[in-house]
Amino acid sequence: MSVTDEEIHRLLSECLPGRDPDTRSTVLGAGSDDLGIGRRYLEALVEGGWMVPTWPVAHGGRDADDDLAVRIGTALGGYEGADLYPYGVGLSLVGPVLLERGTSEQQARWLRAIADGSEIWCQMFSEPDAGSDLANVGMRADRDGDGWILGGSKVWTSRGAYSRWGMCLARTDPGAAKHRGLTMFAVDMDAEGVEVRTLDQMNGDRHFSEVFVSGVRVPDTDRIGDLGSGWAIALQTLALERASLGSRSFGGGDAPEAGLPPWLQDWRAAGHMSDPVRRQEAMRTYVLHRVNQLTAARAASVASVGSGPAGSGAKLRSVAVFKARAYLGKDLTGAAGMLVESPGHLEFLTAPSMSIRGGTDEVQRNILGERVLGLPPEPRLDKDVPWRDLLRGG
Ligand SMILES: Cc1cc2nc3c(=O)[nH]c(=O)nc-3n(C[C@H](O)[C@H](O)[C@H](O)COP(=O)(O)OP(=O)(O)OC[C@H]3O[C@@H](n4cnc5c(N)ncnc54)[C@H](O)[C@@H]3O)c2cc1C
Structure with a gap:
């Protein structure tokens, strides 16, 4: 319409x-x-x-x-x-x-x-032994009549404490190679056997959790996608996550008519821009911010970007802007920045996590190297070995 x-x-x-x-x-x-x-x-x-x-x-x-x-x-x-x-x-x-x-x-x-916001979802992918090496997921899903019994644990599950549903990657065929034996499920977070334990983050938030899943029955109607298609869905989801993290500047001022972003207005109002060296540092950050905004706007007009490797570049850029802004903002406040109530303190403590959530910076660079630049792939010796035969810690 x-x-x-x-x-x-x-x-x-x-x-x-x-x-x-x-x-x-x-x-x-x-x-x-x-x-x-x-x-x-x-x-x-x-x-x-x-x-x-x-x-x-x-x-x-x-x-x-x-x-x-x-x-x-x-x-x-x-x-x-x-x-x-x-x-x-x-x-x-x-x-x-x-x-x-x-x-x-x-x-x-x-x-x-x-x-409409009435049901919140969380992403139950990472496990203690499956972060960057996500295909090593060990959460088991065993057939049980017209459903599945899930067992295992997840970690770093953001929003786990208040989610109604979890999108959960689980192993349905341990005899298949690690990327192939995975299936995606929707787990009812209120089901008996689901236990969520929140973890304290260094910025004071308690947004992410460990999730323990013990003998939880999931009907087959809550399987998302085909049996064994979990890895493809995980890749699709992670590409969407990178594109989503990369499509924003996290600093406001994204509307074309918005003028200077709020953080730069705040720095100016606090008098930091009267120092020529500080002003130059601020302008360098602003240029990074604008380049990121414009690149994100261009990417948004190319529909395929949402599901492609270019999202890794977008994520790296927006993480770089977020960190540059948070660290310079802390620097600008001088000695007063040592106080927890100083402006921007929360962002300063949140900034390191930006390089980890949604896949680390190193992993994004691997994706760009292999899938955009066509560089030789990392050696993967475990690609065709049944998951149950792989050497694992613990
Ligand atoms: C704030 C926050 C929120 C999160 N939310 C969620 C969530 O909602 N759901 C979820 O499932 N997960 C979530 N995560 C987990 C996140 O996806 C993982 O932490 C991330 O993928 C890294 O995995 P890991 O912590 O096991 O580190 P590891 O994979 O053990 O990595 C350790 C270090 O080794 C490096 N490394 C690993 N492999 C390679 C490689 N091949 N090449 C080069 N360097 C490598 C990494 O870059 C890193 O520096 C969240 C994490 C954070 C910080």
């Missing part, structure tokens, strides 16, 4: 207040566990299908093409926003995967609840 930019603004202004340039939202949920802000935002947008415009109307979207979706995304930048971190796995990862691979029953059951 075609709609002009003026019409988009008219309709959005009916459901959202205008953006207050002085508002500073949290980033990636850091420092806030408030689920209500995001839920109210999604509830306001779901009837118009504004949050996930390319999804079908029946599932909370508006059947938009990519061009319209980009225009809507740009227009949304002019209105009051919300840190949608708690809802990110559902909106950016699970939703697109279900649209492509879910059954129509699964789509009807889960998509609308993702779009």
Whole structure:
């Protein structure tokens, strides 16, 4: 359905207040566990299908093409926003995967609840022995009549403590090579046998968790995709995650008319820009920020980027900007920066995690080296060996 930019603004202004340039939202949920802000935002947008415009109307979207979706995304930048971190796995990862691979029953059951924020999802991929080497996942899923019995443990499960569903990578065939014996499931986080233990992060957040899964029954109707297609789905999900992390600057000021980003305005207001050396450092960070924004905008107009290796480059760039800004921001505050209540302290303590979450910087560079630059691949001696015969620690 075609709609002009003026019409988009008219309709959005009916459901959202205008953006207050002085508002500073949290980033990636850091420092806030408030689920209500995001839920109210999604509830306001779901009837118009504004949050996930390319999804079908029946599932909370508006059947938009990519061009319209980009225009809507740009227009949304002019209105009051919300840190949608708690809802990110559902909106950016699970939703697109279900649209492509879910059954129509699964789509009807889960998509609308993702779009309106009533059900939160987490991503249960990493394990103590499966991080960068994700294909080493040891969570077992054994056939049990018309369902599966899952057992094992996950770690670093962001949003685990308040999620309704977990997208869980599990091993259905230990006799197959490690990439081939995996299948994806939706795990009901309220099911008996699921235990979530939160972990304290160095920035004070308790967003991620260990998840212990003991004899949890999952009906076959909650298997996502074909048996044995877990690795392909994991790769698709990770590419979507990188593209999502890489598509934002995390510093605000993404709307084209927004002018200087809020963090630079704050630095100027605090008088830091009157020192020529500081100003030069700030400008270097601003240039990184702008290049990242423009590259992200260009990538957003190329539909294939969302599922391709180029997302690794986008993720590396936005991580570099986030860290440069957080570290310079701390530096600018001088001795006062040693106080925990100093401005930007939370971002400073969150910055190192940016190089780890969604795949480490080193792993992103491996992907770029192999899949974009065509460099020789890393030696992989375990590729064709049955997973159960591989040497493992513990
Ligand atoms: C804030 C945060 C949130 C997270 N949220 C989630 C989540 O919701 N769900 C989830 O499943 N996981 C999550 N993770 C886990 C994250 O995906 C892993 O931490 C990450 O993939 C790295 O795995 P690892 O910690 O086991 O480190 P390892 O894989 O053990 O890596 C250790 C070091 O070795 C390097 N290294 C490893 N292999 C190679 C290689 N082949 N080439 C070069 N260097 C290499 C790494 O770059 C790293 O520096 C989260 C992590 C963080 C920090």
